[in-house]
Amino acid sequence: MAIDYAAVFQALPGAVALLTPDLVFADANVAFLRQAGRSRDQVVGRYLFDAFPGNPEDVTATGARNLEASLRAVLANREIHTMELQRYDVESAERPGQWEERYWSPVNAPVFAPDGHIALVIHRVEEVTELLRATSRPGGSRQLEAELFSRMRQLHEVNERLRRAHAREREVALALQRAMLPVPAPIGHHRVAVRYRPAVGSLNVCGDWYDLVQLHDGDKIAVAVGDVVGHGLEAAGVMGQLRSALSATSRVATGPAQALEVLGRYAHSLTGAESTTAVTAFIDFSRHLITYSSAGHPPPVLLRGDGTVELLDQATDPPLDAAFEPSPRPEATTAFTDGDTLLLYTDGLIERRHQDIDIGLGQLAHALVRHRELTDPEALADAVINDMIPTEGVTDDTALVVVSL
Template sequence: MNGTPIDYEAVFRVLPGGLLLLSPEFVIRDVNETLLHRAGRDRHQLIGRYLFDVFPENPADPDASGTRNLLASLERVVATGERDTMALQRYDIEAPGRPGVFQERYWSPVNSPVLDADGRVRLIVHRVEDVTEIVRAGARDHGDRERMAAELYVRAQELQELNDRLRASHARERQVVLALQDAMLPRPRPVGHHRAAVRYRPAIGALNVCGDWYDLAELPGDRMAVAVGDVVGHGLGAAGVMGQLRSALSAATLVADGPARALEVLGIYARSVEGAESTTVAQAIIDWTTHTIAYSSAGHPPPALLHPDGTVELLDRATDPPLGARPEHVDRPEATVPFTDDAVLVLYTDGLIERRREDIDIGLARLAGSLARHRGADAETLADALLAELLPPGGATDDTALVVIRL
């Protein structure tokens, strides 16, 4: 580093994903270029105005709930001082220059507090990804993956423009990278009536971070989708790619028939995102009604299923190459495994198990041993134990993302 001061305002302007800075009273204090572009608004139309005056509910939609849901999330942030990750929202917005004419839009929102020295909420960072085209493409035709890919390509080109601008900003300090990572990953929260323990541990070193992610989503019925992924590379570039892929997979999961189909859509989308090639992803869909787990992996280390008797089953019967590794589309594999009550499902990235000059089977054996030793622990305690036992004492040289769910 050359010691040049970082222009955080300039970094804010070009970050991928729409960003609003809100006061605790939900008045808009600042906005980045991505959100202006997505909303079709000028800066002077937003700054200093109450959020829900600028973005009112669609009065023609009797089922509209976007305003109510967003307001409840923002109020939770102010009350708790903790980040709140919302489920995918339909929140229509007025067409630019056409008051009263609303356009159907779908968003993936996260609300994060900025605290003062006394721990009070000073600002709220409202971050959204517009996933409208992904949802529409999937809803129109689950089977036509190539048509979905063509529509996703348009979105990828727009996001790539922002990512290129991000790469050109020379603010590559670790603090900025970790702040961006923190804003993109969801906080632990109940999914339906189930709860997962999640952990993210950055790698040691200034910029060797920001390729790993996790995501959880509630699905119709008593089901949960959980995924972990790892983008090749590090720093702000990897963070931008990570945010795009996480949002795309979250949207695809809502309309795909299962994890294999969701990863197929993500793989086609990844072809149009520079830096997404060779990304590894694993996704599992847990169904508590049938007591089964459907899973698929794109080059990722296998999820681990800890049975109540202490045996550990590696879910490795549906593994395929990483995203973008094949020149032509091939259907991805999917497998299903039963589970019993009180089993534990663990998904993780390679920082947890891989070591240089060591066979991966040794790391997997370490993981299985640690799981067996702590099989009676609750999810939060087990997650902490895995990190304490498996990460090197001085810190890992790669990111680690970890999700633990007691079934």
């Protein structure tokens, strides 16, 4: 069913307006216009502070100045800003020159275009004037205080229970992660480096995984990375099952496409595996060939000895369990030469909120070209992580595998 987002916007029970980066009203929903006491013609297309100027008769009314500062901060910092309670008087639409004392609780948030620039700013407001007036009535303040105290106590109790539950889950999840993502054993004489960086602000465990398998047919190895949707113990458990299944399947499959096809059939019966992405590459060192297949995952990257970078994106299919009935998956083959390097990674390395994925891929390619003289995969892995992961961390896990070819 197609969703009419314009109708949804107008039907929102909260008061919401859309502003351009020049702070001109692009749209306002019915609740906003009703709350502000204005018609669409009085608002849409007008500069915010022309439609709602500050009260010139009261120098203590700082709502307009504070709102403009908040909106400018959103445009500069590209982050949501929740304002403190504001007094922002509104001129009466029926009696020009008369100002009504009003109190508002605003939140401002950026809306990003595909190329990453801010296209609009969401301005959501909730009026609390009547609530404040209620506290000024006899007994109103005491009743409100008692109700707020009761709710704060209930919230504290809930938060404390959640904190204890999260702490227990984190301990178990970390132990599970260490068991399922150990430092890989040497793969024959081949030089390989792996890195895992947990997300910030989470249980320190997501569903990202990596795997390296020595194949029995000649001088071949299989390299894979994957990403289960979600965080915490459940995602870690699903990750472990999928990683083990792919590791076993790769040893008997005819190639990466068949390995992912079988894994997709297994994921179809595994709760929590929905929308999992994975990519696997079979590396034949004797024939200097890489055969790969991707289930909705970011493409592996081949750094060639001459400093050029190639995205291995010619065999991409939907994520595991995306189709009602699993079907054969595509695979592609590319040649490599001695001195090339192959990288597989999860989306935490290249994806950032409000940024198109192509920008992240370009940054990764640039980092590889800049560090192309690093022939040791350990050194290259560290350099890539340092270039791509900011010091404050990211909100998604990152797994990285670097294979020297």
